[in-house]
Amino acid sequence: MKFQLISLRDANQNFSRLIASVERGEAFCITRRGQEVARLTPLHPSAPMEKSPGMQDPLPTEIAMLHASLAERVRQLEARLDKISTALSPTDKR
Known part of the structure; x- marks a missing residue:
């Protein structure tokens, strides 16, 4: 799984968008002062499902x-x- 780096400040300011990206299957490495402090990954790393009509x-x-x-x-x-x-x-x- 490939992680995108994001600062703790940016993660905090854009948390809703970050979670939406994770729900689509993206993974993030959250950093503080350049050091990795957390990873945010989907619970189910499989490919995201297609939405059904409606x-x-x-x-x-x-x-x-x-x-x-x-x-x-x-x-x-x-x-x-x-x-x-x-x-x-x-x-x-x-």
Whole structure:
């Protein structure tokens, strides 16, 4: 996979466009002061799907976005559970 270099500043200022490019199958190497700090790649590196008539985005993109959203929500819920568990006294945990 070939990575396009992009500065952290440019990635931050153009994040929506950057994500749209990734959804089309492009990959980016994000740099800070010339040093690679992150890579942004499609979840599924296969060739992007053709859009069906009347379909705004290919289905795999929608599934990938839903997966990312759900994964983030699970992380949030796990963090809340950890806080609650930590706050409970040992007798409350039974």
